[in-house]
Amino acid sequence: MAHEIKRIVSGMRPTGPLHLGHYFGVIENWIALQKEYECYFFVADWHALTSEYTDPEKIKGFTYELALDWFSAGLDPEKSIFFIQSEVKEHAELNLLLSMITPVGWLERNPTYKEVKQELESKKDLNTFGFLGYPVLMSADILMYKASHVPVGEDQLPHLELCREIARRFNYLYGETFPEPQSMVTEAARLPGLDGRKMSKSYGNAIFLKEDFDSVRQKVFSMLTDTNRMRLKDPGDPKNCNLFPYFKIFDPNMDVSEIVDGCKNATRGCTDCKKILFEMIVKFLEPIHKKRKEYEKGTLIMDILHEGSKKARGKAQQTMDEVRKKINLTY
Numbered sequence: 001m002a003h004e005i006k007r008i009v010s011g012m013r014p015t016g017p018l019h020l021g022h023y024f025g026v027i028e029n030w031i032a033l034q035k036e037y038e039c040y041f042f043v044a045d046w047h048a049l050t051s052e053y054t055d056p057e058k059i060k061g062f063t064y065e066l067a068l069d070w071f072s073a074g075l076d077p078e079k080s081i082f083f084i085q086s087e088v089k090e091h092a093e094l095n096l097l098l099s100m101i102t103p104v105g106w107l108e109r110n111p112t113y114k115e116v117k118q119e120l121e122s123k124k125d126l127n128t129f130g131f132l133g134y135p136v137l138m139s140a141d142i143l144m145y146k147a148s149h150v151p152v153g154e155d156q157l158p159h160l161e162l163c164r165e166i167a168r169r170f171n172y173l174y175g176e177t178f179p180e181p182q183s184m185v186t187e188a189a190r191l192p193g194l195d196g197r198k199m200s201k202s203y204g205n206a207i208f209l210k211e212d213f214d215s216v217r218q219k220v221f222s223m224l225t226d227t228n229r230m231r232l233k234d235p236g237d238p239k240n241c242n243l244f245p246y247f248k249i250f251d252p253n254m255d256v257s258e259i260v261d262g263c264k265n266a267t268r269g270c271t272d273c274k275k276i277l278f279e280m281i282v283k284f285l286e287p288i289h290k291k292r293k294e295y296e297k298g299t300l301i302m303d304i305l306h307e308g309s310k311k312a313r314g315k316a317q318q319t320m321d322e323v324r325k326k327i328n329l330t331y
Contacts, residue, residue, distance in 0.1 A: 008037040008184075009147040011044035011085065014062035015052060018069040019206035020281075021199030024191045024249060029151055031074045039080035040145050040312060043067065043305065046085050046092075047138070050131045051124055067301045069209050072292035077304045085141065087309035090316035094140040097323065099133060101169050107132050110158050139163035142181050143170075144316050149184045157183060174326040191249055194223045196242040207281065209288055216285070220278045225270040226263070236263045236270075243273055250280045 010030065018027070033039055043066055048059045063084060071077060085091055130137075142150055142163050152160050160183050167178040192198070193205030200206060207219055223243050226236035238244040238260050247254050259276075262268025295301060324330050 006037045006149065007145060007147050008033050008039045008149055008151065009042075009142050009145050009181075010040075010151050011042040011047070011141060012066060013044045013048040014059050014066045015048055016062060016201045017065055017208045017210060018073070019199055019201065019208045021191045021193070021206060022069075023073055023209060025153070026151075026186070027070070027073050027075065029186050033151065034076060034079045037149070040147075040315075041070070041075070041080055041082050042088075042141070042312070043082075043084045044141070047134065050128070050134050051126065053128075053130070054124075063305070064301055067305055068292060068295060071295055071301070071304075072288050073209055074288075074291075077308070081308045081311050082305055083308035083312040084305050087306070088144075088313045088316050090313065090320045091137070091140050091144060093320060094144055094316075094323065095133075095137045097327065098140055098143075098166055098170065099136050101173060102133075102136050102166055104132075106162055106165065107135060110135055110162060135159045135162045136166070139166045143167055143178045144319050145312075146179055146319065147181045148179065150181045151184045151186050153186055157185070177322060177326055190245070192242055192245060194219055194242070196224050209285065210292060211285070213282055213285070216281055217278055220281065221271070221274050223274060223277075225273070229263075229266075229270060232269045233266050235266045238263050241270075241273075243270070243277060246277050247280070250277075250284055 012022075012026070030039070030041065043063050045059050045063060048062075049056065052059055067082065070082070075082070138159055139162065142160075143166070150160055150163075160181065164180045167180050171177055193200060193203055194207070195203070195205045197203055197205060201208075207216055211219075225243050226238075226240040228234060228240065229236040238256075241263070244256075244259075244263075247256055247259070259268065259273060262272070
């Protein structure tokens, strides 16, 4: 099916404040996509309920914070549509209709379902219909707007392939309706956490976009570096240093030869590198903090989301009118 418009659909779950890993893993890419694509970005509050259903009030609070982080980091509500998933009720209807034609086996074989269930099972009861059917709701989110592309990490490719299978099955049963969205694979999060593991708020190893600089300083100066350098005179290797990759991420053009030589020859201490990194992070976060204050004083974040939800719902209603006719559910 030909695409007249290059359209992106993507969302994030409101489960906490965004950190540097989110920026370099997702937000940076979204900002670039706004220049070339028609973009629909949404707060995936229904998706958050699949694992956070015991504390829905927390989801509501994080919805505001998530959008504030988005706009402070550079996403532009003048260029893209930003909305709240649960304010576009058509998502729930399409999710229901798609669930009628999705074999249970397709969901059970999904590797992401198994991995996340094993990871969180000790903390939460995920033996729910909603958690199993998460990919169907995700498919409804994407197909609703007839997205041409979906930015995903490699770990989400099984979800998108399932979305394509659902689209093919619907088209086969009821006639051509949905284009099969193409994957736009984004790099895995390039920024490690402060302790070398994946950056995550649950690990306590993240620097948040809204974090004050005193806290940033404390975290940077406690970062894990090359464990072989117990003393200043001990030679090290940047390849074994958790801090070193940050330099090229924050400044791809940075000449790090002096830092490498200083580390290997034990003429530069880890504290010196931490000072440089702290200054780089402050320089990066300062405009984000400034923009955040402007949004907090001026434009109401929720107004932007509500207005975006109205625009998204207009498109969703068009899609659902077509879907109901195809299924013969018009009375």
